[in-house]
Amino acid sequence: MGLEAWYMNCSDEDQRKPHRLNPNQSVSLDELRKLGVFYWKLNADTYETDPELEKIRKEQGYSYMDIITIERDRLPNYEEKLKMFYEEHLHLDDEIRYILDGQAYFDVRDKEDRWIRIAMKKGDLITLPAGIYHRFTLDETNFTKAMRLFVGEPVWKAYNRPADDFDIRQKYTSFFSL
Numbered sequence: 001m002g003l004e005a006w007y008m009n010c011s012d013e014d015q016r017k018p019h020r021l022n023p024n025q026s027v028s029l030d031e032l033r034k035l036g037v038f039y040w041k042l043n044a045d046t047y048e049t050d051p052e053l054e055k056i057r058k059e060q061g062y063s064y065m066d067i068i069t070i071e072r073d074r075l076p077n078y079e080e081k082l083k084m085f086y087e088e089h090l091h092l093d094d095e096i097r098y099i100l101d102g103q104a105y106f107d108v109r110d111k112e113d114r115w116i117r118i119a120m121k122k123g124d125l126i127t128l129p130a131g132i133y134h135r136f137t138l139d140e141t142n143f144t145k146a147m148r149l150f151v152g153e154p155v156w157k158a159y160n161r162p163a164d165d166f167d168i169r170q171k172y173t174s175f176f177s178l
């Protein structure tokens, strides 16, 4: 199955739960594309030698890459980082993540400011555009290993909402007609 995404309910249950509406309201890749979110499915078992990944990196200029394992006891300051990742924020650059193992959720805001939950599984590569409000959480399996890609030297700085006056936010909203 391809990437699965859905509109979230507003319950304040554990962030790691799916938070689906009842009935479920799924979101297509086409709808995600209209928000500037792009997706590739790759073979994560061969990521070290995968020509498809190489091609994407070359074409998109993703010169930088590192790998982060998000798991208690593996990631320094695990609780603090997870809390930070789940604060609604934006970046000045695209966020590009490739899930090598495990799974996790990225949440993005749609044009009406509703949360869309994107279920990322092994082999999923996603790009979130600079200026989009989003957040990240592990799911109930509590483990993921992801490749972080970047054009040039990475800048991890996150700006929590509200960041509406930032140029990049204005650029994002006008480009995607929000």
Ligand SMILES: CSCCC(=O)/C(O)=C/O
Pocket (backbone or CB within 6 Å): 068, 085, 095, 097, 134, 135, 136, 146, 148, 158
């Ligand atoms: C899977 S990488 C950790 C999440 C992250 O870096 C980020 O910026 C989330 O929005």
Ligand SMILES: [Fe+2]
Pocket (backbone or CB within 6 Å): 089, 090, 091, 095, 134, 135, 158
């Ligand atoms: Fe982010």
